[in-house]
Amino acid sequence: MIQTFKHFLAGLALATATALTAPAPAFAQVASTELFKPVVVINGKAVTNFEHQQRIMMMKLFRSPGDLEEEALKALIDDRLRFLAADEMGLALTDEQIVEGETEFAGRANLSREQFIQALEGAGVARESYRDFVAAGLLWRQVVATRFAPLAQAQVTETDIQHAIAATSRRGGGVKVDFAEIILPANTPAAAAQAERIAAELGGTNMSDAAFSSAARRYSASPSRARGGRVPEPVPLGNLPGQIAQAFLTLPPGGVTEPFPIPNAIAIFQLRRMIDSADPGEETVALEYARFLIPGGRTEDTLAQAAKIRTRVDSCNDLYGIAKGLPANRLTRETKAAGDVPGDIAIELAKLDPGESSTALTSGNALVFLMLCGRTTATLADDSAAGTSGVAPRQSDGRADTDDEDQARASEAAAAASAEEDPAPTAVEGVPEVRRAAVRQQLINQIVASYAESYLAELKANAIITYP
CATH class of the missing domain: 3.10.50.40 (Chitinase A; domain 3)
Incomplete structure (x- = not known):
């Protein structure tokens, strides 16, 4: 199953760890008679005090920043809009789909669905609140896939794919990447929750070099933090792990990648510039x-x-x-x-x-x-449609040769949409199909995620939102 809500993974792990030891809280802050009164109504659909308190509780477990009452209400409004959009399109989830989503989510904390729900209930988070949270994301995936995936697929042309691929070799010339990094430690549940929050805020954005450097000095665990995250020397694009290299291909200068989970940490990168090189693309x-x-x-x-x-x-x-x-x-x-x-x-x-x-x-x-x-x-002699694929591998051994939640859900829905709807790519001579497919999917995902973000903002702008 395609992964969802990746920016909440560490928060869920933290919720589990906390819930196993913390006593269930009381709702003393809201009288029982007031629990089910609405705090906001969105296009006729109410969000109750109970739902608001539940989301605040979840956000406390996630160690979310800011005014939690305000942020929880914003998140619930967005979820109501997701539910309404799905209802308007006649989309619905079966019980089996929700159970599957809850199970997949719980599995990220290495727990069964029942174990995870029991842990959340131990911290005062009701089973229904967890179900609604998961369902909102699953339905949003369906909405995005139905509305935007076919459009995005039609927009990505062979020319777009070839242009992106050609950036790695420039028809025989290599490309080096000047970039900065932030490595967020995630080796404990608390650190993981903090890392997920920061990554959700910074990933997939455009920032000035100074702003990214400031964030690196503040948050990064890498020695490069002293340089504002800047990697000292430009790195050949072909040296980088495939997913990171592909992400750089579609970023403008100043663009920040989506977060990349790595062992005990989360990494994000900012593209500073692409540098053409006379060296062969490898x-x-x-x-x-x-x-x-x-x-x-x-x-x-x-x-x-x-x-x-x-x-x-x-x-x-x-x-x-x-x-x-x-x-x-x-x-x-x-x-x-x-x-x-x-x-x-x-x-x-x-x-x-x-x-x-x-x-x-x-x-x-x-x-x-x-x-x-x-x-x-x-x-890579030539990665264009008319070119040829790579030559035999060459070994260098150093002796003979010294040479925020909305963004998260939009990105996940984009990945799911392209995976579920994307037809098999057409073969192009000289371009490895696996590589072509990866580039095409990256371009589609970016378009879909952009549409999804804009659509949610449009839904919010057009909604009738009242506070009783």
């Missing part, structure tokens, strides 16, 4: 890398140890001397297909040449000394 197909663990986490002492190691090693082979006599798990060396490398490691390796190292990551209570041993690439 795409990474496999990576060989080593991880040497330095116990003690990220401290001045462990970073000093890493700096000493860096002066003693020129290649991954040299790390065996460093690890001699230590437990075997202190040093690991792996070769993996590019798509199989964990996201946090892949992002760091993209910035490295063979023989270079990074200390941006931690693993448990250890600093990771990460070294790129080698990169296997395929040269």
Whole structure:
């Protein structure tokens, strides 16, 4: 099932962890006789005090910022508009679809549906409130798919796809990406909830370089935070993990990607500029890398140890001397297909040449000394419709070669709409079909998400909203 509500994943995990230990709250702040009186009416459909208090409770569990009474009311108004839009189009959910949605949602906290509902109820969130929250998103997906997916698919032409693909190779020339990053830690339920909230606010937007840098200095856990998130050197587009590379293809300068979940963190990136290069366009197909663990986490002492190691090693082979006599798990060396490398490691390796190292990551209570041993690439001679596909892979080993909720739901609905409605792509000579399909889907998703956001804003502007 296509994932939904990704920006609330960590909040749900936090709700579960909190609910398992917290006593059920009372509704002392609203007298029982007042619970089911309306606080707002949208096109004749009321939102009650009870629903408002329930959403406030959920937002407290999610550690949402701002005035929770006001933000909860806004969210409920939007959900009412989603329900009304679906009703106007004759769309409805079966009990089975809702149960499936609740189950999928609960599974993200590694719980069964019943376990998750029990945990929420333990924190005072009623089963019906969870059901309505899930149903609003599922129906919005149907609305968006029905109204906008066919239109978006018709708008994405072969020329659009080829233009996007050509950006990776420029007909034989490579492209480098100048970008900044924010790595939001999500290694505890509380940190994950905070990361999801920040990612939902920043992801998918356009920001000035200064604003993104300020956010990086405030929130990022990466060493690049000291530079405002700026990656020191432009990175060849083909070095980057596929999803991130494809996201950069469709961003304008200043554009911020949607959030990318990585182990124990969430990453977002800002495109500063694309740089044409005379080097051949190459795409990474496999990576060989080593991880040497330095116990003690990220401290001045462990970073000093890493700096000493860096002066003693020129290649991954040299790390065996460093690890001699230590437990075997202190040093690991792996070769993996590019798509199989964990996201946090892949992002760091993209910035490295063979023989270079990074200390941006931690693993448990250890600093990771990460070294790129080698990169296997395929040269992209021409990715246009008339061109040819890549040549044989080439190995570089460093010795022989040193070379907010509405946005979230709109984006998820866009992904679901394209996945459910998108016909099989037409073959184009010289362009790998998997790559073409990924680019096409990215373009469709962006169009659909934009339509969905505008449509919700239009519904709100045209609604009759009264406060009894």
